[in-house]
Amino acid sequence: MVGPVDHLELSAATFARLTIKRTLIAYAVVPLAAAGAIVALDHWQKRTKSRKAAFPHEKPLHSTVGETSTTIFTFGVEVYEEMIRAIDGATERIFLETYIWKGDALGQRFKDALVAASERGVEVFLVYDGFANLVVPRSFFQFPAGIHVLPYPVFRPQVLLMSIKHTGRDHRKILVVDDTIGFVGGYNIGTLYATQWRDTHLRIEGPAAWELSSAFIDFWNLNLRSGHPSIPSPGTDLWDPGFQAARNAPARRVYPIRNIYLEAIRRATSHIYLTQAYFIPDRELLDVILAAAQRGIDVRIIVPEASNHVLTDWLSRGLYSKLLRAGVTIWLYRNAMVHAKTATVDGEWTTIGTANIDRLSLTGNYEINMTIYDQTIAQQMEEIFTVDLSNCRQLHLEEWEQRSPVAKLGEIVLTPLSPLL
Incomplete structure (x- = not known):
């Protein structure tokens, strides 16, 4: 026989379960709904605008x-x-x-x-x-x-x-x-x-x-697959430390590209120049970038002012406050999509490849980045970075903190989607 107290306990337990269930559903549905609205609005805006890209670029x-x-x-x-x-x-x-x-x-x-x-x-x-x-x-x-x-x-x-x-x-x-x-x-x-x-x-x-x-x-x-010939994989007598291809292979759970970024940023003593189409670093990568800036390294990041994937823009913006407060300078590339995935550090180290600094590239997709240890290549990449800066506007902390409350709320709401992109 169930008494009044038991009924209260059952009701409280049921209420708690329902509350947890509804919270979890909201935690999943609200970001997805917000994402859908943002993507739809962005699609409509791009359809109503016709703009030809024009941007400076370096000769080969x-x-x-x-x-x-x-x-x-x-x-x-x-x-x-x-x-x-x-x-x-x-x-x-x-x-x-x-x-x-x-x-x-x-x-x-x-x-x-x-x-x-x-x-x-x-x-x-x-x-x-x-x-x-x-x-x-x-x-x-x-x-x-x-x-x-x-x-x-x-x-x-x-x-x-x-x-x-x-x-x-x-x-x-x-x-x-x-x-x-x-x-x-x-x-x-x-x-x-x-x-x-x-x-x-x-x-x-x-x-x-x-x-x-x-x-x-x-x-x-x-x-x-069946019907495809295998290709013999010969070795090489080249042992040139100046070149190395870092290859992400998900089927083998091998993700070296993330590590080359971590090590290069940790080694920096002067400057770090990053150009990224989609910039959503995980916690450890973000921490080493912030730490570099806080120890006085000149950290500059070029990202699109408006990329072809609006959700990545919003998720990236959710990190801007931390970066700017730490002393990282953020440069917004205008009038064209910057799709490069490059970095150069201290005039010594360069990477050029296919991997963005986001979860999909660093721990999801098959990717390849060439790393080069050479001062001339690094200097060339710095020249390219300077040309790109001429097509950017710098985002300042004061301006960023004055963005609308709706934008701030949107960045918070979308945060749970970061691991997916």
Whole structure:
């Protein structure tokens, strides 16, 4: 028999359970609802605005590190022409891996060049991310027999078993020709990126191209399917500490890119220049950046004033107050999308690659960043950074703290989504 006190205890327990349940639902639903509203508003605003990007950029910068020559590109037209020239000159084999490959005029130029290479006897291996190219007609990725094509799957069944290591996308952008010429960086393939986006790509020619060739071969052999040939993975007698490719491989739970950032920032004694399309560092990365600024390091970060992914902008802004109060300077890139994923530290160390400083890139996707220990390359990257600063406006703490209460509330509400992006 249940007495009045028991009824009260049951009611209190039931009320507590309901309260917890409703709180958890609200914790999940409110950020998602806010995110949906922000994305919808951003989409509407972009549809009603027509703006052509115009931005300053550096000419291609050349150098030599050991036995390897390098060129840094910051304008799409120039790097695409150089990539197609390399494909046209191929005599043995071509590796091309890209996240986005638009089926537009530029995408067709790449396709035609690859088909022509195959027809003259060059072995061609292609990888593209299926999810990132869902909007591209499937017919575009149909190639003649003899060209080896590996689409990274849109969906992997292991996800149903809650296998996090199978949720990442193939976000890499690699081209290797004849194992001697390699390209890596932020540029996807598409007409939009040729003139409208500010990005950074690295060309290397010489022994260090092995770093990119080896990275492609490892990915291919790990993901090949029935009917795909495996590619032998030769070693190299090159032991050049000036070059190293850091490769994130989710299936193997290997994420070295995050570590190279942590170590480089911890080592800094003078300055750190970061250019990031999407900047949402995890707690440890944020802490080392703040610590660097607080010990007097000149930390400068270039981010888009308005990127192509509005949610990342809002999540990034949620960190601005901490960064500005610590002495980090934030520079907002105007009138164009800056998509580069680069950093240089103390005029000694540089990284150029595909990984953003966010969870998706550093602990989720397949990514690759080339790290270079060379003063000339670092100086070139600082020159590029200076040119980019000329197209930025600095965000000051006083201005930032006067933003609207609605913006402040939005940043707080969206915070639970940070681990997802």
